[in-house]
Structure formats: C-alpha cells, structure tokens
Amino acid sequence: MTGNNDTYLDRRRFLTMSALGGATALAGCGGQTTNPDGPGGTGTADPGNTDGNGGAKGGTFVNTTAEDATTLDPRMNELAWVNGMMHYLFDTLLAVKPDGSDIVPHLAKEKPKKQDETTYTIPLKQGVKFHNGNELTAEDVAYSFSWVLDPKNKSTNQENLSFVESVKASGDYEVTFNLKHPYALFELTLAGMNAAIVPKKDAEKKGQKKFAQKPIGSGPFQLKEWKSGSHLTLERFDDYFLKSPNLKQIKYRVIPKAEVQFVELATGNVHQASVPKTLLSKAQGRKNLQMKRISQFDYNGLIFNSLHEPFGNRKVREAMQYLVDYDQMLQATKGKLGKRSYGFMPLEVNKAWDFPWQEWKKKYYPDKDHEKAKQLLDEAGYGDGFDVKMSTHSSGKFKNMAIILQNEMEKVGINAEVQEVTIGQWLNQLDTGEYDVTFYGWSGGQDPDGFYYYLFRNLRNDDSPLPDNYVGNASAGMLHEAYPNSEKLKKADENVRKARELQSRDERRKLYVQAAEAFQSEFPHIPVYSEQSATAWSTKVEGYEPTAFAAQPLCNQWSNASLKN
Structure with missing residues (x-):
C-alpha cells in the first residue's frame, strides 16, 4: 500500500465489499446440471464412457449464482463466489483438505522449507500445464506474486499479501519467499485464490483487462464461454496434472432469486442451488435432493x-x-x-x-x-x-x-x-x-x-x-x-x-x-x-461433498464428481 488517498480508499472499499461477500460465498460450491447442448436439459452424460464408479464420464454440471462475475482475473476479483469458482480455472501452491484438518502441497512438491525466520523455499511439481499447453515454472509463480505486490497494478489482493517482501525464482522449479516478518497464516494464504498462479507470458501479452475476460490457468477446467448476466461455462482440461475431470463441463447460471434457483433444482434443470430459510423443510422432504448446511465463517x-x-x-x-x-x-x-x-x-x-x-x-x-x-x-x-x-x-x-x-x-x-x-x-x-x-x-x-x-x-x-x-x-x-x-x-x-x-x-x-x-x-x-448457507444438490451427482473448506469440490485431490446415467 502506498500512502496516497486513492490507494487507501480503494483498499477500504475492497475490505468493506468483502464483508458483503459472505452471504454468497457458497454460490461457488452450488451447482446444477443441464444438457451440454443447451439450457434446461437433464445433464445427459456421454454414452458408453464411465468413470469406473458407476457414474458417467461426461455431462454438464449446472450451478447457480445470484450475481454475475465482474472479472475472471484472480488478481483483481472482489466477489466471494467468484473466488470459489476460479479454483476450477487456477491452481495454488498449497490446498486445504476438505475437512479443514490440514494444508497440503498442490502445485508445490512439498510444503515451504524454512531457511530462516523470514525466508522459505518451495519446490514445484514438474510437468504442470497451463490451458495453452505451456509448462508452469517458477518464473510464473514469482511473476504472479510480484504483480500483485506491485502498487502500480492496484491489485485488490495486495493487502492480503502485504506480509510478503518479495518472491523470486531460485531455480526452474523452485521459488524463494522473503517475508517482511514471520507470519502465522503463510501456508493458509498460499492455499487461497489470493495466491493463484497465472502464466507470465500470456498475462503480459494480453494485459490485465483482456486477461480478465479470457483467462488462462492450470486448473481442471478452462473457460469456454462467458455471457455477462446470463451464464459462464467451463470445459474439461484433459491435461490437468492431477487427473482428468469426469465432468465435461461446469456451467454457472445467473439466477438472482434463491427461490427461483430452488425451483430450477427441484424440477431437474440444475444440479445444485442455495436453499432459502423458507424452503428448508421442502428441500429436506425431496427424495431427489441432498442438502447440507455450511458455515460461512x-x-x-x-x-x-x-x-x-x-x-x-x-x-x-x-x-x-x-x-x-x-x-x-x-x-x-x-x-x-x-x-x-x-x-x-x-x-x-x-x-x-x-x-x-x-x-x-x-x-x-x-x-x-x-x-x-x-x-x-x-x-x-x-x-x-x-x-x-x-x-x-x-x-x-x-x-x-x-x-x-x-x-x-x-x-x-x-x-x-x-x-x-x-x-x-x-x-x-x-x-x-x-x-x-x-x-x-x-x-x-x-x-x-x-x-x-x-x-x-x-x-x-x-x-x-x-x-x-x-x-x-x-x-x-x-x-x-x-x-x-x-x-x-x-x-x-x-x-x-x-x-x-x-x-x-x-x-x-x-x-x-x-x-x-x-x-x-x-x-x-x-x-x-x-x-x-444451505446448499442442495441432485442425487444424480456422485462423488461430491461440498464443505466450508473444499476448493473445487467437483474435482480435486480427494474427489472427482460424476453424473449418473
């Protein structure tokens, strides 16, 4: 943070707007399924291809959100539900287990290695591909953090990384973090979308505004289509470094009213939706739905x-x-x-x-x-x-x-x-x-x-x-x-x-x-x-368990959701 008034007020507005994001944070976990060829379908799976667990490999999981995204650049996003969704597009160095019990390596090969009180090195996994086919290296990691920390970029994540002095590539597949002071939440921060890794060459070539519209990440899904105010569709990235997702697509439909979201879910047009308090008993009584209450912290x-x-x-x-x-x-x-x-x-x-x-x-x-x-x-x-x-x-x-x-x-x-x-x-x-x-x-x-x-x-x-x-x-x-x-x-x-x-x-x-x-x-x-938040999802979805901690719950280190035939 610099000392000028504009920067300070920008940060204040970011912090206060974050306060409004809690109510919609779970929108990134909810979802519904529709026909890959158009809205209102039943999430039909690709024929003759199974995931080995009884579910079908393919199909579109359709989710709902109450509000549209304003950017798909994790370095500039201010909406909580978008942070959840972008875990499917971008990866982080570390990840939180779905039950919140531990933080484990993700893009990192190992957890941060402490060199002294404020210096850590992190070895990276090799062979991780971005959606454009380029390999993710230490240069991309160092660039991602350095861009956010540079005041002239006015990143809304700068405050969240303010404890970092610098991040340097200390090898092709190793980065070194120099902190301003010891920080208890260092590992937890590296597991959040505030610390997402973007490809240096692509981000520099496009510039921030174009990258925000057509982002490139290394996550299990890549952007297919984004129609503001209507829907956002992600498609499977077959070269994902962990595993190929079972689902062919994830689609987020913008439906402002929770009651309408629930009707769409109950009638089978979507696979997941938030449940307003007035419809809790109705959701619990439907045999075609599962429901869970998740704390918003x-x-x-x-x-x-x-x-x-x-x-x-x-x-x-x-x-x-x-x-x-x-x-x-x-x-x-x-x-x-x-x-x-x-x-x-x-x-x-x-x-x-x-x-x-x-x-x-x-x-x-x-x-x-x-x-x-x-x-x-x-x-x-x-x-x-x-x-x-x-x-x-x-x-x-x-x-x-x-x-x-x-x-x-x-x-x-x-x-x-x-x-x-x-x-x-x-x-x-x-x-x-x-x-x-x-x-x-x-x-x-x-x-x-x-x-x-x-x-x-x-x-x-x-x-x-x-x-x-x-x-x-x-x-x-x-x-x-x-x-x-x-x-x-x-x-x-x-x-x-x-x-x-x-x-x-x-x-x-x-x-x-x-x-x-x-x-x-x-x-x-x-x-x-x-x-x-009460979230409900179709019983047609298998291998899926949203929690308060899980990032990309449809496809991560511990699960790979699919749809029944």
Whole structure:
C-alpha cells in the first residue's frame, strides 16, 4: 500500500465489499446440471464412457449464482463466489483438505522449507500445464506474486499479501519467499485464490483487462464461454496434472432469486442451488435432493460510531446491549440459517480455538433489561433520551436488526430514525464516518486473524501514512480514533499484530483472548450472528461433498464428481 488517498480508499472499499461477500460465498460450491447442448436439459452424460464408479464420464454440471462475475482475473476479483469458482480455472501452491484438518502441497512438491525466520523455499511439481499447453515454472509463480505486490497494478489482493517482501525464482522449479516478518497464516494464504498462479507470458501479452475476460490457468477446467448476466461455462482440461475431470463441463447460471434457483433444482434443470430459510423443510422432504448446511465463517451485526455523541460514551454503548434480545434478533434475521457469534467471531472459530466464548456470553451479551439500560443512560447523562439515525440496507437481515433496536430504543426514550441506504451510500458513510449506527458484516475465515487484524487493528500503526481525512476503522466503531490515549486499546493493537507473527497456536490464542476482552469491554457493536448457507444438490451427482473448506469440490485431490446415467 502506498500512502496516497486513492490507494487507501480503494483498499477500504475492497475490505468493506468483502464483508458483503459472505452471504454468497457458497454460490461457488452450488451447482446444477443441464444438457451440454443447451439450457434446461437433464445433464445427459456421454454414452458408453464411465468413470469406473458407476457414474458417467461426461455431462454438464449446472450451478447457480445470484450475481454475475465482474472479472475472471484472480488478481483483481472482489466477489466471494467468484473466488470459489476460479479454483476450477487456477491452481495454488498449497490446498486445504476438505475437512479443514490440514494444508497440503498442490502445485508445490512439498510444503515451504524454512531457511530462516523470514525466508522459505518451495519446490514445484514438474510437468504442470497451463490451458495453452505451456509448462508452469517458477518464473510464473514469482511473476504472479510480484504483480500483485506491485502498487502500480492496484491489485485488490495486495493487502492480503502485504506480509510478503518479495518472491523470486531460485531455480526452474523452485521459488524463494522473503517475508517482511514471520507470519502465522503463510501456508493458509498460499492455499487461497489470493495466491493463484497465472502464466507470465500470456498475462503480459494480453494485459490485465483482456486477461480478465479470457483467462488462462492450470486448473481442471478452462473457460469456454462467458455471457455477462446470463451464464459462464467451463470445459474439461484433459491435461490437468492431477487427473482428468469426469465432468465435461461446469456451467454457472445467473439466477438472482434463491427461490427461483430452488425451483430450477427441484424440477431437474440444475444440479445444485442455495436453499432459502423458507424452503428448508421442502428441500429436506425431496427424495431427489441432498442438502447440507455450511458455515460461512462470517460475523454480522450493528456498529456504533464512537466519534459521534452520545456513542462516544462507553456507558451509552453498554446500555444498548441491554435493549435487545440477541436470540430474537437472530430469528428475525437468519433464523435456522444463522448461529450466535461471540467475540466478533463465528461459534466454529471459538470452539476450534477453545476460546472462553461461554464466559463472554455471560459477560458481554446480557439478557434484555430496560431498567439496567436506563440506569446506564442516567449515569452517562443521557437519561432524558436523544436522537439517533440508523443506516440499514434493504436486505431483510440488516433491516430487521435496525428495526428491532429502533423499537427497543423508543421504550427508553430514544428517538431513533432508520434510514435505508444503498451499498454505495453505505460505503461512503464508512469512508467519511457520517453515521451514528450502521450495519456491518465480515467474512474472516477460520483463523482469528481474519477478523481481528482486519477489523480491529489501529491503521495508524501501519507502515504507510494515512490520508488527512482519515476517520477511523469503521468496523471497530472508531475506537482507536475516539480513544487515542487508551493503554488498553494500544495493548490490544499490539496483541493483534504480534499474534499473526507467531507460530505457536497456544501463544496466539492467549493474545487473541486478551484482545477480545479489550474490545468487547468497550461494546463497539451489537454482535448478532454468523451465517450458514444451505446448499442442495441432485442425487444424480456422485462423488461430491461440498464443505466450508473444499476448493473445487467437483474435482480435486480427494474427489472427482460424476453424473449418473
């Protein structure tokens, strides 16, 4: 990141837009099958050719997505579902096992070899082919990372690779990573689409804009056709270095409404679709479908602007916690497709890291108590109430949260106005700090760093300077800007930064517990829920098991899906 205003704002917009991607992340895993010769078919397989497991080799698996892609360049993409889809087009050095239990070599021959605290070498597999027939070498790997890290390219992935100093080809099939500092998530980063490998010669020849329309990768499928707003079709790459996919094609149809997606699935026009909460029981009752709920590793709630009175007063923010019933908010937003979140993280992350989330629940998520709320407001000097504006989006989940809080505020004398804003207006409010209360969502992944580093660090302590009009990290409720002399917040920022440099999980856990205590005790948010996506797929699909961790679940190291005859 350079220090200029444009670059900073671009990054802020990338981070906030990522927050909106969690709800559609699973669209990259869902799918439907249609006839390879046209839409609305039944996914007929190639005759006389089987995969050896009873399924047919061939056919088109038709998937659905609620929104169109804006780019097929992994270096510039900002949409979560597209990241999932692009795992079929591009490969990464490492891969996460479908159950999330380990990270294993993929394009890499072995895991990174540590030379010192900040230097790693990675040997590459030989004979890996790009879709144009050229061999993937260390030069392509070094180019892919270097391009993203070059500020002049304005890659939306630059922030995600900011811990990397340089990547060099140290042999024809070996790369050397030089890190700015030790980084706990180094291997996990190398397994994500933020670290996808593109062919240097093709990318340079086409230029970024043309490459985004007609990309070349090394994945199990290659681009066949992309009609914006309609569909995107991938076809089998027979020279894929792991195995030849059983499926002939994967097709993504753009169908904005989940209810329509489900109808298409139920009638056999597609093989997979997301299931809205209102149709869960119907999906469970259909014999031709399988269904699974998958956690999104996100966090959603309302945030208070502590640079605006009266929310600069901690007791006012604490009083807000006593106005709501968290379970009621969850039911009014996501219902059965949501889980309560604690410590600004999903319950799955809390459990996996053995965080004291049950203690946090008692300490920072109190039962609704209007008398306690009034007491705190009196102590803060706001016993007579005040006026407040709450921003919300037309999305039911966020709007319902705001309306519930509005109704409870009125019961204690607070005049709250709910204003519906567009995503563009919301982004502008975050950039300028012009809001009292607004909604927020964030997809942070399965490591606490994905939440605390991006949401709660003090950006003033980054290496690059901030613009003069900087108003604070919106997701942290402007806490660092509101309380610049707070020793508690200074220590929390240090802990968040130090935790990402340590290798010891136990040491990292201790630092995150301390940071979580510090931020929760300031009550910057009303944390409500983490999402789940319900995805259903046809029983005609064999060898397929979508999970929260699996990349390219239709064809990877562990599975190779096919369609029944």
